[in-house]
Amino acid sequence: MSMQLVVKVFSRRMSIALNHYREKYEKDSIRLIFKDSLPTERLTFLLNNVFDVLNGRIPKEGITISNWHNKKKILDQMLRCLELTEQAFKKQSKNMVIVKSMFVSNQTLFGWRLTINSVIQITEELFNSGYSLVLTGKMNQDILERFFGIVRSYDNRPTAHSFLQIYRALSMSQTVKCKLKKANADDKEDVYQLVSYAKCWINRFKECERKAAAMKASLRDNLFDEISIRYVNVIQNDEKDVTRNNLIYDLCGYMFQTRGQLISCQECKETVVCEEADLPDDFTAKQYTAFRNRGGLIFVTIPVFQSIREVEKIISSQFEDDGHYLVRDSYEICMSKIKVLNLCPFFCDTPC
Template sequence: MVVRYEFFSNLYEHEKHKGLRKCHKLTYSHVHPTNFERMNVRKAAQLLSRSVAMALNHYRNLKETADKFKGSEGTEKLAMLMNKTFDVLNGRYYAEGISNNINHNDKNKRTVKEMKWATLNAMLTVLYITEKEHESREKNSSSPSEMFCSLTTLKALRLTINSAMALTEELLQHNYHTVLTGKMNQDPIERFFGIARSIDNTPTAHSWLHIFRILSLHNLTKTVVKNGNVDNEDELKVLVGYKKCFVDRFKEIEEERKQAKLTLKDKLLTELSIRYVDHIENQVSSSDVTNDELIYDICGYLLHSRSEVLECRKCKSLLETEESQLPETFAPKNYTLTRTYGYLKLASIQMFKCFKKVESLVDKHFSNNDHIYIRDAFEQVIDQIGSLNLTPLSCDEHPEVLPFLIMEYVQIRFYFESEKFRDLNLAKTKTAVHTEKSYKQVIGMDKVILRLHSLTDTKAHLSKPLEDDIEKIADIIRAEISGAAHSQYARDRTTNGINGVAREIRALQCENRVLAHKTAISTAQHSGWLAASYLNLPTCSKLIATGESISVYQCSTHEHSSFLTPKRKERFPVV
């Protein structure tokens, strides 16, 4: 089987305009990454994930999209295998570790180590087959002409897998109970790089030195300087502080938000209570298999993440169900049952029907392209949901359960829509940058030459001397145009280089000023004399920091007159 990248692109293009998606984390930068985004491990892991593999399988078996995803079996298997390999090599807590315990979820009752080793051996086999296929490839073969990675990367990946397996075997033989492979693939140097990149994601060589100094100064300013001419006895009191103002304002906004949410929930409960029905009929005509599976999966997620609604047994019996209680013809359960490892919750059929009607209103609201300009859109959607005829999914003692779950569902849908809108705008921006063409005036040409195509009689023939003259003129014109274009290109490159150097110098100067300012402020909190020495101020200068402003205190010189008395000379006799 051949893995083709075009299926990932087809998957993104098929789902990018939908509100509910199988791969809601897949964005434009995953499928069309830049040179910097290619190094992002998180994006690679999300692209080669289990959800992407399941989505490829789903759309390949769907009649409407079968042609678009025909032949994607190899791509699906690779994504699933890479996902399992990531999980094996990235174990960070006990449940993901490798041990000799028997896995009771396995039908063959294999140990955890045997199952993990089967995944890694399958990955090594795929690497070996791919490498041999590339070496024996013929010129006119249909297989790709280039490897998916360099030979160095291939050897490093194989070395990582074999080293992890060998080290785990050795630890288990020395009576270690569980091995966490995630600790093997992250060392202190890499962790330090992560801390540095958290300050600046793309540091240059110069800014890296600044970041290193900033991280060092955080500890240096807290220590007492010993054996120096400075002390830590200077006390600094800030006259005005904004922290309390910010905290008080945050508390006020939080109270207003809670009150507004409570008002909306009470209003929704009042409207729904009037229109409650005993049964909701199936909407077969407007049924979408993919949409139904995703709605049902979100319902299960609500029951898992908002578990407080399941504390009452009566409410739990109306909201949650078991696999054995669902009919075999109930198709929306298939996606959740495929994803689960035994811990996902299954929603009841009545809950699914209620939230399917809610989704129809939410999707209708988002189908309008101008919905982003509507003020108080969340409140408007909640008001529209209040006019639906739904079934009560709670007991008489907890009538607020259904309004609470509906508001949480709408909040999740608004989050999905905001992520989709941001991704589409980012895709448009990147596409505009790639397709934009700038036409510049050619400097160095004294005249503009136009080439005219005239309609002449097909029987007319030009004389030989005239043809030769035309060819000579054309050669001269082409040479003049090429020379002028080359001259303009050289000027543009020189100008861009000078501007780039000027921008770098200006950026470095700005960074130096900012760093000096921050260093002086942080150091002046403890020692004004030391802070003054960092700024190369004159001797006997002291900095006093108040907020983000600094005051300089400097000693003044005074003239003193002194007189020297000449020493009286004494004479001694010479013997």
């Protein structure tokens, strides 16, 4: 959903259109359809004015001491509208056998009141402190969400690596890329581009992609060579954390259900996937999956579960420390630990 398009519904243009179809349209049949649209027109016009008051981003749209009286009157009208609407609903619900839900939730009403009252109090406090201009659009914007939106404009599904690259690029470029007039960068403000980093970013991205592909292939081959010489037939059971084992087993089934197309060999599938009845009765790790199962969940064999559980231990231990995000090359560290594990072999012996 685009909020920009939603807000356009409650615009001055929409209220004018409602008035036109009700009062001035040529066909009587159309005017009849809109004969009761006056309250909707007034509400739409009021919402448009409230949005204008709450979204001032440049000085000519901001609140000054001279125009504060008129703009505060608009906000007070909105608060009064919310109060009357809520009172009318409560009065109507008392006389109804089946109470219908209100057109907005209580959380929405609370949010409206909180926003409007906060803007009124903050604005008056700033004026009392000596400020002469208030840009309300800077108050109601989630800066962190806006930053994530900028990152997603470069990469809609960023990985940890690409997010860090974009963050570094933005931190560097925004300070020298634009010369701003008036206030913070905005679509309506004057922005003059001095330098373009497009080619630099593209070349850097391609270089990172090549390095990542080469590193991935090297780690995969090294991992397979190391693990294949350390295969064992049995891994010691770990019943200390039953809940964790249940979740890991359920995750194993989900993993092979969503990526089953990667296994084309029928013999390999038989070593990985099994039926619930094939598992021992004292195998407690299957309990959560069996409880949720309505016929569509996948049960994996015990060697698969035990191997994934050992890998999970390595990954969990890597991120137990609160400062793990400061550790470089966590992926490579985890892979170096995984390749020396003693895991159970699954999949068939023939290459496929």
